[in-house]
Amino acid sequence: MESSELQRVTHWLIDGVWSSEEPAEMIADFCERLVAAGLPLWRFGIFIRTLHPEIFGRNFIWRQGEEVEIGAVEFDVLDSPQFAQSPLRIVFEQGLEVRGRVDDPDSKRFPIINDMRAEGVTDYIAVPLSFLDGSIHATSWMTRQPGGFSGDDIAAIRAIMAPLARVSEIISLRRTAEMLLDTYVGNRAGARILGGQIRRGHTDTMQAVIWLSDLRGFTALSDRLPAETVVAILNHYFDCQVTAIRGHGGEVLKFMGDGLLAVFPIDEYVGDAAHVCAHVLEAARESRASVEALAFPVGVAVERFRFGVALHVGNILYGNIGGGNRLDFTCIGPAVNLAARLEKITGRLGRTVVASEGFANVCHHGWHELGEFPIAGFAKAQRVYGLAEETPVVMA
Missing domain, CATH: 3.30.450.40 (GAF domain)
Structure with a gap:
C-alpha cells in the first residue's frame, strides 16, 4: 500500500x-x-x-x-x-x-x-x-x-x-x-437539548396525555425495609411501567421517589388524540398486570404491590425550567397539576386507573363515572372516571 x-x-x-x-x-x-x-x-x-x-x-x-x-x-x-x-x-x-x-x-x-x-x-x-x-x-x-x-x-x-x-x-x-x-x-427531551434548546425559558406548548403514578404504601415500605431492598423494589416496580409506556409511544420525564411522570405527545395536525389515548390506556392496563404479578421475596415473606395512575389530556409547557445553571427539562401547567391531584384520588377510591373527564371523553373504553370531586387549586369540582372492569380495593 x-x-x-x-x-x-x-x-x-x-x-x-x-x-x-x-x-x-x-x-x-x-x-x-x-x-x-x-x-x-x-x-x-x-x-x-x-x-x-x-x-x-x-x-x-x-x-x-x-x-x-x-x-x-x-x-x-x-x-x-x-x-x-x-x-x-x-x-x-x-x-x-x-x-x-x-x-x-x-x-x-x-x-x-x-x-x-x-x-x-x-x-x-x-x-x-x-x-x-x-x-x-x-x-x-x-x-x-x-x-x-x-x-x-x-x-x-x-x-x-x-x-x-x-x-x-x-x-x-x-x-x-x-x-x-x-x-x-428521555429521547424527545434529549433530542431538543442536543438541538440547542438549553437556555432557561426555552419552552414549547404541546398537547399531550399526562401519566402520573405512584406506589401504594411506599412510606411504610421504606420504614420497615433496608434501603437497598427498597431501591431494588423500586427498580422492579418502575420496570413494570417504563416498558409499557415506551412501547406505546410515551416518554418518561421524571422519577420522583415512587412517583413517575410521563407524557404521550398528541400531533394536533394529524388529529390522533383518540389513537394516542387508546395506546395510553393499553399501557396502563399492561402496567397494572405487571405490578399485580410482581412478587418480591424479602426474607421468608413475599411482598406484593399496588399502584395508582391518573390519566389526563391537555396542553402543557414542555422545556427548560430551573435556576442559574441548573436546569430541568420537564413539563408544567394546569393539566399537570390536575393529573397530580387525580393521582391522589386513586388511593382514596381504591382504584388503580382513574381518568379525567377530558381523557374519558376522548377514549371511550368502558369508563364508569366515580363522581365529582373538589380539586385544590381548581375553581370547579372535577368529574373523575374509573374503569368499569376494576373492583375498588380499600387499602388497610
Whole structure:
C-alpha cells in the first residue's frame, strides 16, 4: 500500500467522513477506500465501549461485498468463556496489539482464528484504538491474502489508527451524549437539548396525555425495609411501567421517589388524540398486570404491590425550567397539576386507573363515572372516571 494512497484515506477521514450520515456507512466507505488503495483487507471490526447502564459496547463488522453488521454487547460478556479466550480481552486489558497467523501454532489459543481459518483467513491482527480520555477500544483486521499481511500492510494499519481514533472518538462522544440524555431526560427531551434548546425559558406548548403514578404504601415500605431492598423494589416496580409506556409511544420525564411522570405527545395536525389515548390506556392496563404479578421475596415473606395512575389530556409547557445553571427539562401547567391531584384520588377510591373527564371523553373504553370531586387549586369540582372492569380495593 503506497504512502500516497494511505494519505488520501487519512485526508478523507479528517475532512470527508462527515458526508456519511451513519457510522455503518462511514465504516463501509473507510474499508472500501483502504481496499481500493491496496490493503488486502477481507474483514474489519471495530468495537467501541459505551457509557450505558446496560450495554458494554457496540461493534461494527465489515466484510467484502456485505452490509456492515451492527451489534450491541451487554456487560455479562465480560464473564463469558468467549471473551476470556478472545484477543480483544488482551487489547482492552493491556492495550497491546495481538496478531494471529493461521499457520502459527500459538494462534490456536484464540478460537476466533480457528473459526476464521474455515473462511479462508490467513492473518488476523487486533489493534487498540486509544481515545484522548485514556479509554481503550479495539479494531480487528483480517485478510485472505496468501502469506497474510505484509510488513507494509501492518505499517499502514498502524499509521491509520490515529486519525481513525480521533474520528471514532468524536462520533462516540456524540452518541454518548445522546444515550446519556435519553437515559436521564428521555429521547424527545434529549433530542431538543442536543438541538440547542438549553437556555432557561426555552419552552414549547404541546398537547399531550399526562401519566402520573405512584406506589401504594411506599412510606411504610421504606420504614420497615433496608434501603437497598427498597431501591431494588423500586427498580422492579418502575420496570413494570417504563416498558409499557415506551412501547406505546410515551416518554418518561421524571422519577420522583415512587412517583413517575410521563407524557404521550398528541400531533394536533394529524388529529390522533383518540389513537394516542387508546395506546395510553393499553399501557396502563399492561402496567397494572405487571405490578399485580410482581412478587418480591424479602426474607421468608413475599411482598406484593399496588399502584395508582391518573390519566389526563391537555396542553402543557414542555422545556427548560430551573435556576442559574441548573436546569430541568420537564413539563408544567394546569393539566399537570390536575393529573397530580387525580393521582391522589386513586388511593382514596381504591382504584388503580382513574381518568379525567377530558381523557374519558376522548377514549371511550368502558369508563364508569366515580363522581365529582373538589380539586385544590381548581375553581370547579372535577368529574373523575374509573374503569368499569376494576373492583375498588380499600387499602388497610
